[in-house]
Amino acid sequence: MSQSFLFKPLSVGGLELRNRIVIAPMCQYSADEEGCMTDWHMIHLGHLALSGAALLTIEASAVEAEGRITYGDVGLYSDANEAAMARVLDSVRRWSDIPVAIQLAHAGRKASTEKPWLGGAQIPTDSIHGWQTVSASTLPFAQGQAPPQALDAKSMSDIRAAFAASAKRAARLGLDAIQIHCAHGYLLHQFLSPLANRRDDAYGGSLENRMRFPLEVFDAVRNAFPAAKPVTVRVSGTDWAPGGWTIEETVALSQALQARGCSAIHVSSGGLTPAQQIPLGPSYQVPLARAVKQAVQVPVIAVGLITEFEQAEAVISTGDADCIALARAILYDPRWPWHAAAHFGESVQAPDQYLRSQPRQFKQLFSPKPG
Numbered sequence: 001m002s003q004s005f006l007f008k009p010l011s012v013g014g015l016e017l018r019n020r021i022v023i024a025p026m027c028q029y030s031a032d033e034e035g036c037m038t039d040w041h042m043i044h045l046g047h048l049a050l051s052g053a054a055l056l057t058i059e060a061s062a063v064e065a066e067g068r069i070t071y072g073d074v075g076l077y078s079d080a081n082e083a084a085m086a087r088v089l090d091s092v093r094r095w096s097d098i099p100v101a102i103q104l105a106h107a108g109r110k111a112s113t114e115k116p117w118l119g120g121a122q123i124p125t126d127s128i129h130g131w132q133t134v135s136a137s138t139l140p141f142a143q144g145q146a147p148p149q150a151l152d153a154k155s156m157s158d159i160r161a162a163f164a165a166s167a168k169r170a171a172r173l174g175l176d177a178i179q180i181h182c183a184h185g186y187l188l189h190q191f192l193s194p195l196a197n198r199r200d201d202a203y204g205g206s207l208e209n210r211m212r213f214p215l216e217v218f219d220a221v222r223n224a225f226p227a228a229k230p231v232t233v234r235v236s237g238t239d240w241a242p243g244g245w246t247i248e249e250t251v252a253l254s255q256a257l258q259a260r261g262c263s264a265i266h267v268s269s270g271g272l273t274p275a276q277q278i279p280l281g282p283s284y285q286v287p288l289a290r291a292v293k294q295a296v297q298v299p300v301i302a303v304g305l306i307t308e309f310e311q312a313e314a315v316i317s318t319g320d321a322d323c324i325a326l327a328r329a330i331l332y333d334p335r336w337p338w339h340a341a342a343h344f345g346e347s348v349q350a351p352d353q354y355l356r357s358q359p360r361q362f363k364q365l366f367s368p369k370p371g
């Protein structure tokens with residue numbers, strides 16, 4: 001019998017989670033230049049699949065080549081991308097039954113940049129590895145950057161179709177859930193935020209207009225993915241900048257998404273403007289998740305500097321969120337959920353090959369595999 005909140009099972013849009021620990025999407029910038037996963041993804045996702053977390057989310061995967069942040073991003077826009085991902089997933093699934101979600105994304109004006117460990121600067125359109133970016137309006141992310149092209153009706157329709165096509169590929173790959181990337185200043189967030197969206201058509205101005213394109217993309221993905229599987233959305237709860245996207249607007253967006261069949265809201269923040277002032281600290285985004293949680297009935301996921309077991313437990317037990325997501329902490333310690341289970345006297349599934357590693361003092365830690 002589970003005693004801790006962190007290890008209580010939860011159903012998200014029909015997907016059964018064993019506990020409340022989910023692995024956040026993390027770009028690896030290690031795909032080939034056509035957006036295909038490589039052996040690195042097998043290693044990276046392979047070891048996270050053995051972590052004991054309830055859900056593994058594949059990194060931001062671009063729905064078209066120009067939607068990649070860097071030339072090393074994963075894509076899910078071509079048959080080759082799909083085949084490369086199938087190869088990785090086949091291996092992961094051979095050794096782990098962890099449910100796997102994918103984050104579908106378009107970077108908009110934050111595309112065409114160098115890999116972070118090579119400086120992350122914007123790459124000019126006419127350079128190798130660079131391309132023309134697009135956005136809601138022609139405002140660049142940072143001063144001095146090449147301006148994006150404002151999307152016209154035809155290009156917006158193409159991007160909606162690209163999201164749907166990637167969702168169909170995700171369905172063919174047997175992925176368990178889709179998370180649409182509406183956060184961190186990427187394309188859909190660029191439509192939401194008045195700091196990036198200066199349109200004067202039906203997609204700019206009022207909150208209703210700014211939400212229109214992201215909601216259309218949600219509908220397109222929802223329609224393209226099996227109804228029995230969840231489609232969730234990752235939002236930025238605030239831009240942390242004057243005149244930007246707010247938590248009140250995030251709540252309204254979350255309610256609109258819920259009404260359209262969104263299965264969970266994952267609440268992050270920031271990323272839209274270099275002018276952001278983020279009050280960084282443990283659990284700094286949890287109040288944003290709490291505000292959304294109080295306004296919707298679907299599960300809410302909190303993320304951001306959640307690193308300690310009791311801290312994670314408190315996020316769930318207080319009702320601030322239904323799940324916690326881990327990014328850096330689980331890269332640093334891929335057995336974080338094992339250690340959390342040991343801490344709370346709970347159990348996790350371990351691969352047969354590792355059963356002998358169970359520490360003497362935690363005799364119940366490794367649970368038998370379900371029949």
Ligand SMILES: Cc1cc2nc3c(=O)[nH]c(=O)nc-3n(C[C@H](O)[C@H](O)[C@H](O)COP(=O)(O)O)c2cc1C
Binds near residue numbers: 103184
């Ligand atoms: C290496 C790395 C890659 C990331 N890539 C993505 C991504 O693909 N999509 C996304 O929404 N967030 C991405 N993030 C943000 C994380 O998902 C997470 O929201 C953030 O790191 C805060 O959580 P943490 O404090 O547990 O790391 C990335 C973070 C890291 C460290």
